[in-house]
Amino acid sequence: MSDFPEQDVWLAHRVSYGETDAMSVLYYAEYLHLFERSRNEYIRSNGITYKEVEAKGFFAPVRRAECRYRRPVRYDDQIWVRAAINRWGRASFNFVYEIYNLDKSFVHADGSTEHALVNREGRPVPVPDWFRAAFK
Amino acid sequence: MSDFPEQDVWLAHRVSYGETDAMSVLYYAEYLHLFERSRNEYIRSNGITYKEVEAKGFFAPVRRAECRYRRPVRYDDQIWVRAAINRWGRASFNFVYEIYNLDKSFVHADGSTEHALVNREGRPVPVPDWFRAAFK
Amino acid sequence: MSDFPEQDVWLAHRVSYGETDAMSVLYYAEYLHLFERSRNEYIRSNGITYKEVEAKGFFAPVRRAECRYRRPVRYDDQIWVRAAINRWGRASFNFVYEIYNLDKSFVHADGSTEHALVNREGRPVPVPDWFRAAFK
């Protein structure tokens, strides 16, 4: 997709039996697990881990998730999960995702998640400079 | 929600440990499992089961799913999952969902799924009369 | 089974698509989720909930789990999960489980879990009288 953010990360994944369903394809809820894995990698690739973010007292719960399923993924398929932050709010940010086949010739699915940034008490907090700076 | 279809179904659910995550809340992908459970119940409550639909050679893969997470659900919470079909296309239909707390005083989450209707070969097929009639 | 403890609980469950795999059967790890659901119900049926046990500062992590898979369970099957405590140690206890078909004419699977009882620091603690008394 031409409008995918340039600063992205690609996570390799192989589909296990446990992720498939009786239609012999990757179950639709499993895509959200893959999105989570890829955004963890995205954060890590920018020099901090989400675990460290939490240790500093910041949490990024998902407020909204969406996925479009374009071509099914099957058992043992090797796929790529691409992730990037594409929008910053005052106390929030959004991730976008694309799932590609092994040679990246087509898209299996794409989606997005919207995150609030909250403190330990669950109250929204402005995105701190060090957090945003990590992704510049 | 005032615009939720009148012909709905309510599925009771209790959250297990296995559905929670390290934030001590229902993991965001688990909502899609609950949506699936509730739409199975919706179809069943209308006199047919999705399993029978498949036996007739019709399949309803998810083309898009969305969920808005409004208030977290915790371990051992009893919740209600409400489901209904809110739109019919020529070869497709949409479900909407709401997840309520036990006394139905607030909404934990709401969402939707868009389904194609396809045959065994995966090709779109018009919604048959007997299928649509079941939900009238 | 003739040697299943008399004081048991039966949990009804219907298998969703999300619990199946590409072999069209209940995925083998899902049985442990069902075991967990049934032991929660067992504890609840004895007048206390595991959530309350945790609130008192006691935790019961699984030290060992085992399952024997005898006859596959399929999508939309209604099954029964039977659970009971069958052994008490000084700082531990064991659960046993059986999964039956709808009319309870055969066993799909059986298994067991061994639990330690630990405090918030993860150290083993003797089973308190009030806990054991609940199951008499």
Place this chain on the structure above:
Amino acid sequence: MSDFPEQDVWLAHRVSYGETDAMSVLYYAEYLHLFERSRNEYIRSNGITYKEVEAKGFFAPVRRAECRYRRPVRYDDQIWVRAAINRWGRASFNFVYEIYNLDKSFVHADGSTEHALVNREGRPVPVPDWFRAAFK
């Protein structure tokens, strides 16, 4: 473990949020998913894939699974899953597993699975020579 088969495979894995539970540790059923991933890798590392085995008309359902949980695994932990076949029957075989921390200094868990070999109709079939030869 001194008696682990010499011909083994090691699969690297990083624990995601979706695999943890409200105790902030890897949920006990998730270990069976990891066992499956590692035995897929074991088969693949021997020159054939389980998918190809299935395409030839052979299936290896799990008849029994067991796991011993020794030290908890936490969110974002990098772990190693070790797998090997340790026993051959006429129409069956067994896998053993160990889960290690990143520097392989201790064992988080170990376990085993027993597999039947069956044909498309689900009937036991003797282990074919080409299958067993692959693991020599």
